[in-house]
Amino acid sequence: MDADVTVVGAGPAGLMLAGELALRGVSVVVLERRETPDQTIRAGSINVPTAEAFDRRGLLPGLLDAQAANLAAFSKFAGGGAVKPPPKFAGHFAGMFLSADRFDDADPAFAGRGPAGEVGFVNQQQVEALLGAWVAELGVEVRRGVEMTGFTASAERVTVQTGGREMHTGWLVGCDGGRSAVRKQAGFDFPGTGPELTAYQAVVDLDGEEPAKGWHTTPTGIYAYGPTPGRILTVEFGGSPVDRDTPVTAAELEASLRRVTGADVRITGVRSATRFTDNARQAATYRQGRVLLAGDAAHVHSPFGGQGLNLSVGDAVNLGWKLAAVVRGAAAEDLLDSYTAERHPVGAWVLDWTRAQIAIMRPDPYARAIRSVVGDLLGTVDATTYFAKQISGVTHRYDLGSEHPLVGRSAPDLVLADGSRLNEHLHAGTGLLVDLGGLPAGADTCSLPTTRGTDGDLPGLLVRPDGIVAWAGGSDDLDVALKRWFGTSA
Template identity: 45%
Template sequence: MHDVVIAGAGPVGLLLACELGLAGCDVLVLEKEPETGTPWKALPLGMRGLSAASVEVFLRRGMLRPLLSASGAHSYGSGDTEAQVAPAPRSVSHFAGMMLNPADIDADALPYRLPSPVLEGVMTSLEAVETVLAGRAAEVGVEIRRGRQVTGLRQDAEGVLVQAGEDEYAARWLVGCDGGRSTVRGLAGFEFTGTQPLFTGYTMLATVADPDKLKPGFTLTPTGMYLQMPTPGHIGMLDCDGGTFDRSQQPPLEHLQTVLRRVSGTDVTLRDVQFVSTFTDRAMQTTSYRQGRVLLAGDAAHIHSPLGAQGLNTGIGDAINLGWKLAATVHGYAHDGLLDSYTHERHPIGAHILDWTRAQSAVMKPDPHAQASQALVRDLLGTRDGTTYVYSRTSGASHRYDLGSTHPLVGRNAPEFRFTDGTWLSDFTQDGRGIALDLTTDQRLAGATAGREDLIRHVSKPAMNELGCGALLVRPDGVIAWADGLDPDHAGFELAAARWFGTAVV
């Protein structure tokens, strides 16, 4: 019997498999597609933007440099460590097709952040992300079987029997990372609720007879939006038609040209279309991310429009949050309720993303009310505070879990501390353990993790920061579970350690 079977070998499923494999779990990944290569994963069609929070995940597991290399991006600085201070962001997100100006982002106003290598995010491709994650999964002993579509499941109090065609696989846990049309979600009976679409979106690679008639980048018009990418013929567009076209229909060239002319307000001509895919802004979410021994992550748990590039990044957040909690449950040191904290923490994030994309859809509608709202948003994005606010939401900088503490750092991703000896926090996070972090010279947490060094590493190094704390407990997912001021609070540390790492920490 496997500890965990994961349905889906996309970025979310692979990252979750890496986290579980790193923790010593027996993991099997089942992927319905027989091959890895597809034009929809390679550039240009597979282009994706990773937010600062997602890049931080790769940094802290030692995968940022391979990701940058696979993405054709550059690394910051030199030397053995991947962590070097990044420049100010050069390109960032948009809101409803209205681009943010990187120069208007006030990095000092981002909550409880320090200069780090991940402020601006990374442009990459699904192919690059999956290649890096599949390589790491192999290194930590994860088995991936391709051409295996999950077709049935039965679960009881002891485990799950997963059927994939004529094959059956027994596991203690099953995680559906199988996308927006998740088979696992349907088979396990998750409730999936939300709102219906306002528009149909199109992504295509085409031959355009007169590309100069289209503006480069995002162009928001009174009748929709289009996006002309740097790669010739790589075009996206949004048509506010109530979601008439979806993936069940293959739009003909004549239809695509009609839509492009309508949303662009030009007489542009398409000669032929090599690839085309459609999507909508349907926004749906499961009411829980767990049903017994079946869990969901990524698009299997929540779907929405790709506006603002939130889908992949939200899924990465799901995987890094779930991985260590599921591993702790598998190994038997998790307390009752630790696994349920996955839904408690991640469901509000997913709900927030759905509302964020709904707001963008509403602003883009071709009616006078939406046009008035659009003008207001443009004015706000023309201010430093407005741009910084939107960036903080899309980058993940504003995310904070409610962990029951009033300390402003608790529940946030740990800042990328740089220690006085030149090392970084990310130098100590690659093995997936939690960290008891002393930031002063008085060794206040020394010995507090005795007996659980396999789960919590003690790091005592003075750090260059102005955050006003002397010690932290950082969970394996990089989230701060406990923080004190400059006065030691061992009792608070011990309670937090027991909560997140098991009652053996005293």
């Protein structure tokens, strides 16, 4: 084998997955057709589960530095003054911003997030730079300028073609975006809904009449200006663009901006630009034999609400430790069945979350009437907090067959008896058994790292490598959870 696992695509999903595998001693090669990292404007924020994933791998300081720089730039663009970081500044739903003054940060869903709960305003380029440096430290080989042209898969291995050369690998994971070559060549079903709109996002140089800052609804569509200088976004309904592959021109952007804003604006330079649609599709399964999908290769949708980057990182964190356990012979292949079972419902929710936003962004009278009703609801604390919880991802839960409210959720970042935080004990990518004063006798002799803390309501926590609680006491059997997820027992 040239590598235990070959990952196609060096975006957030591919890099995060490569790091998760390398952390556990699995040999991994990343193939990326682009010569250099893509600097096209993409996602502008991350949610709480993504920040927690970085914290659990020791990468939180980089996020904090990036957010501080972004908040300073945003404050300057907005005319000065302090800017609250997410989730207190919790983004928007269909272009309707959530007010920090109507956000209940005492809601239990936000409890126990630790310092990761204060991070959100970090863009995709910054995420990719942090992940790129991390995988380099772990010794991952990222082959840029190398395109996968085909592959054949058997029950024992996958043979990958890369422009006249073959490489042999145990597993192939497509993290190669919405038009994934891996997904298409493997024949994954990809059902969903077609596009209704054409949208542009760009960073440009403007002259003439400056558009109003923020998000705005007009008779012809929706546009946004900010949160940094020159950043524009326009949304026009009428189907997908005729050509999605040619470079976006200044004239194309200017025409769309004029149609939507009605402003006498001129674009004199384009620093970064992309067009997109609301095409919403999801692979029926994320695995076929030794071929798997993660990130946009497994699901596509409009970027409204900033879920795509976060969904990709979540896929990678969920899959990484499971695939590593199978590669190393520590788990049977059926552990990988839980990857689709756990992540597919989250992806389906995101697709519907974005579809709901599209439905009330349309310019027809019925959609605008519903938009007005939702806008009224956002004037309340309950509704603003509900939307903030959904956008920030703190409500996500996997069905692990337990009724305990913590099982299947992200573990709280408890401060333990020695003053350390729970997340700090997950940097090595292992699971963790936390003794809070009530573990069964002999449980601390199992092969997992065990640490101690104090909590009056919990006997202990069994935390998977992805930070998900697998056991939290009650009537659930710790031994069953240990055997299910780690192949060991107390």
